[in-house]
Each structure stands twice: as structure tokens, then as C-alpha cells.
Amino acid sequence: MAGGKSTAGGNRRKLSASAAAGNEGVLSRVGNTVRQSEVFHKGKRVASNTARFSKKLLWSTGKAAWIAGTTFLILVVPLIIEMDREAQLAELEGHQASLLGAPSQPPGLAAMT
Amino acid sequence: MGGTISFAAAPPPPIPANAPPPPLQATPTPEESEKPEKPSGEVDWLNLPCPISYDELQREAMMSLKPELFEGLRFDFTKPLSPKFSLSHSVYMGSLEMPSQSPETFKVPTAHYEFGANFLDPKCMLIGRILTDGRMSARVKYDITENVTMKINAQLTNEAHFSQGMFNFDYKGRDSRAQFQFANNAFYGGNYIQSVSPHLALGGEVFWLGHQRKSGLGLAARYNSDKTIMTGQLASTGLVALSYVQRVSEKVSLATDFMYNLANREATSSIGYDYLLRQCRLRGKVDSNGTVAAYLEERLNLGVNFLLSAEIDHWKKDYKFGFGLSVGEF
Numbered sequence: 001m002a003g004g005k006s007t008a009g010g011n012r013r014k015l016s017a018s019a020a021a022g023n024e025g026v027l028s029r030v031g032n033t034v035r036q037s038e039v040f041h042k043g044k045r046v047a048s049n050t051a052r053f054s055k056k057l058l059w060s061t062g063k064a065a066w067i068a069g070t071t072f073l074i075l076v077v078p079l080i081i082e083m084d085r086e087a088q089l090a091e092l093e094g095h096q097a098s099l100l101g102a103p104s105q106p107p108g109l110a111a112m113t
Numbered sequence: 114m115g116g117t118i119s120f121a122a123a124p125p126p127p128i129p130a131n132a133p134p135p136p137l138q139a140t141p142t143p144e145e146s147e148k149p150e151k152p153s154g155e156v157d158w159l160n161l162p163c164p165i166s167y168d169e170l171q172r173e174a175m176m177s178l179k180p181e182l183f184e185g186l187r188f189d190f191t192k193p194l195s196p197k198f199s200l201s202h203s204v205y206m207g208s209l210e211m212p213s214q215s216p217e218t219f220k221v222p223t224a225h226y227e228f229g230a231n232f233l234d235p236k237c238m239l240i241g242r243i244l245t246d247g248r249m250s251a252r253v254k255y256d257i258t259e260n261v262t263m264k265i266n267a268q269l270t271n272e273a274h275f276s277q278g279m280f281n282f283d284y285k286g287r288d289s290r291a292q293f294q295f296a297n298n299a300f301y302g303g304n305y306i307q308s309v310s311p312h313l314a315l316g317g318e319v320f321w322l323g324h325q326r327k328s329g330l331g332l333a334a335r336y337n338s339d340k341t342i343m344t345g346q347l348a349s350t351g352l353v354a355l356s357y358v359q360r361v362s363e364k365v366s367l368a369t370d371f372m373y374n375l376a377n378r379e380a381t382s383s384i385g386y387d388y389l390l391r392q393c394r395l396r397g398k399v400d401s402n403g404t405v406a407a408y409l410e411e412r413l414n415l416g417v418n419f420l421l422s423a424e425i426d427h428w429k430k431d432y433k434f435g436f437g438l439s440v441g442e443f
Contacts, residue, residue, distance in 0.1 A: 071405045071427075074397070074423050078407060079388065082388065082390055082395055085390075085392060086391065
């Protein structure tokens with residue numbers, strides 16, 4: 001299969017070379033040769049594969065990130081907020097207890113400190 | 114952080130006014146915490162604790178893993194008219210999922226108002242509910258003697274064949290419990306559970322469905338210590354259910370359960386946490402079906418609770434969020 005392709009390419013190359021021998025420059029001829037070479041085709045295929053694969057990878061990472069993020073938002077964020085509130089309340093209570101537990105100090109002075 | 118600082122800085126002035134009523138610290142927790150009395154030292158085999166009833170074997174795991182998730186708005190108001198009698202009003206607006214064969218979920222917007230009357234007495238409990246869409250339910254619990262309790266559950270609907278009635282007779286022995294059930298559609302059942310050691314209880318059940326000519330057997334075991342609760346249930350219908358609850362601290366417990374259905378070879382398991390804080394109760398779980406759910410009950414004031422419910426099904430792309438308010442508690 002690869003052989004057939006290369007012979008067809010060769011024919012076309014010969015044809016184009018003979019048809020445009022006069023009015024085409026060196027640059028375009030080099031371009032044609034490169035475009036029709038085996039390495040170029042392989043590279044193109046590899047590039048398109050890579051692009052497709054990376055697109056898929058990016059999409060699935062995005063989806064995973066979305067799932068992880070929403071799960072975090074549902075399960076962990078409320079927990080953090082509530083734990084923080086609880087800690088605040090405990091702190092306040094401790095503060096109050098220490099204020100109440102110091103009878104020698106007048107309340108005005110205690111509130112000032 | 115800024116909130117912390119401002120909150121910590123603001124309180125000092127109202128302290129004298131705030132300090133006298135201690136209920137702020139001693140607010141009752143939403144759920145009862147019933148602990149089995151533990152014999153110390155030598156095991157007294159003739160004085161084993163009374164086990165939990167067969168129906169409620171997985172109660173702790175269910176509490177943590179199956180909160181009443183809802184979608185939409187709900188408002189509950191309970192007004193006590195006397196210490197034993199109270200009326201309840203509740204409004205629900207949202208969408209209900211309709212059971213269907215297709216993988217997509219159908220949601221039907223619904224709204225209803227529910228009126229209820231409750232009579233609560235240590236010996237007798239009567240609860241009635243009526244909905245605007247015609248459903249009615251009643252529950253009766255009556256202690257005939259100290260050891261025998263009668264329970265009646267009834268549900269009436271205006272659709273044929275959906276009304277249900279169920280009678281239960283519970284017998285509570287010193288270290289065992291037995292229950293007889295009979296319901297409409299010729300359902301008869303009985304179960305028995307016995308404490309085998311101070312921590313372990315074993316039980317079994319038999320039931321017979323007369324109309325479908327089906328019968329079944331079930332076995333259950335429950336291990337209960339003050340830190341862990343393990344249960345296992347096996348039914349001849351092909352259902353295996355295991356659950357495990359670990360009390361990490363007074364406020365935190367973790368629960369996991371596993372269910373396997375032999376008939377359709379489906380297994381599901383879930384894991385969740387249950388935080389019981391002073392101002393709130395927060396429950397969250399993750400499911401092997403890709404469902405994440407959380408349920409928050411926040412105590413805004415004495416008798417005023419704010420509810421937030423969230424459930425995300427990642428695979429079905431089914432998102433349910435609900436909020437609610439419940440005013441007054443019995």
C-alpha cells in the first residue's frame with residue numbers, strides 16, 4: 001500500500017515537474033516535494049492524532065475537575081464554614097467563661113481588657 | 114478571617130445581657146443519643162441489654178446516610194396548643210421525580226399543603242396528616258402494657274390499590290424483642306431479636322405475602338459498642354446489606370453501607386459523615402452511583418431551623434437543591 005502511494009506520488013511529481021518546468025520557481029518545487037513526501041504524511045497523521053488525543057485529554061480533565069469541584073463545593077465547603085462557626089462559638093464561650101470566672105475584676109474593667 | 118475578628122471584637126458589650134440564659138450553650142441536640150448501658154467487668158449473661166428492634170437495626174447508618182433530601186422549598190410550622198397537642202402546617206413547592214423506565218428522569222412540578230395534628234403522650238401517640246392532593250396518613254402508637262406496644266400505620270390515597278394499612282404488635286422482653294405485623298394484601302410477618310452478648314444481638318424474620326404467594330426469611334446481626342456499630346442483614350429475596358458506623362468523637366460520626374442485590378446483581382455502597390455541632394447538623398455522603406449529597410440543618414434561633422439540601426447525580430446530570438425553614442418543634 002505504501003509502495004503504491006509512493007509510485008503515484010512519484011508519477012505526479014514527474015508530471016508536475018514536467019508541466020511547470022518553465023514557469024515555477026525552486027521554492028514551489030521544493031514545497032511540492034515536501035508536501036508529497038512520506039515523512040510529511042506521517043508527521044501530519046501524528047500531529048492530528050496528537051491534537052485529537054490532547055483535546056480528549058483536556059476535555060476529560062475538565063470534566064474530572066468539574067466533578068471534583070462540585071463535589072468539593074457540596075461536601076467540604078459547608079463543613080469548613082460550620083467548623084469555623086463552631087470554633088468561633090467555642091472561643092466566644094471560653095472568653096465569656098473567663099470573664100465570668102474572674103469575679104475580682106469589675107465587669108467594666110473585664111470588658112475593657 | 115475578617116469575619117472572625119469582627120465577630121470576636123463585637124460581642125463584649127452584650128455579655129452581661131447574654132450571660133444569664135445558659136440555654137445558648139445547652140441547646141438540645143436535634144437527635145436523641147441513646148446509649149446502651151454497659152456492664153462493667155464480668156459479663157452478666159442473665160442481664161444482657163435489650164436490643165434495638167429488628168426494623169431499626171440500621172438506624173444509625175440510615176440517619177447518617179439517608180437524610181430526607183428534597184428539591185424545592187419547604188416550610189414547616191408547628192404550633193403547640195397544649196403540652197400534649199400540637200398542630201402542624203407545612204407547605205412544599207418543588208418538583209417530584211416520576212418513576213420511569215427510561216434513563217432520563219421526569220420531573221413534575223408539584224405544590225401541596227399539609228395539615229397535621231399530633232397528640233403526644235408517654236403512653237399514646239396519635240399523628241394524623243392530610244394533604245391537599247387527597248392523601249391522608251395516620252399513625253398510632255399505644256402502649257397496652259409496659260412490654261406490649263401496638264402500632265398502626267395507615268395511608269389513604271384517592272388512587273385505587275395504593276392505600277395501605279399496617280398493624281404491629283411489639284413485645285419487649287428483658288434481653289429480646291419480638292414483633293408481629295399484619296397488613297393489607299394479606300401480609301403477615303414476624304421477627305425476633307435476641308441479645309447474645311453485651312455487644313452482639315442476633316435476629317431473624319419471616320414474612321408471607323398472601324396475594325403474591327411469596328414468602329421470605331431474613332437474618333440479621335448487630336454488633337454494638339460505644340464507638341462502633343456494625344450490622345449485617347441477609348434476606349432470602351437476595352438482598353445483602355451491611356453497614357458500619359464509627360463514632361469518631363461526640364460530634365462526628367462516619368458511616369458506610371453496602372448493599373448487594375443478588376436478583377439483578379447490583380451492588381451499591383455509600384460513605385458519609387455526620388457532624389452534630391451546637392448550631393447545626395451537617396450530613397454528607399458519596400455514593401457509588403456517582404451521587405453526592407449534603408444536608409444541613411442550621412439552628413437560627415430556638416425552634417427555628419433552616420434547611421439546605423443538595424444532591425448531585427454526576428452521571429445522570431440530575432441536580433437537586435432545596436431549602437426550607439421549620440418553625441416550632443414539638
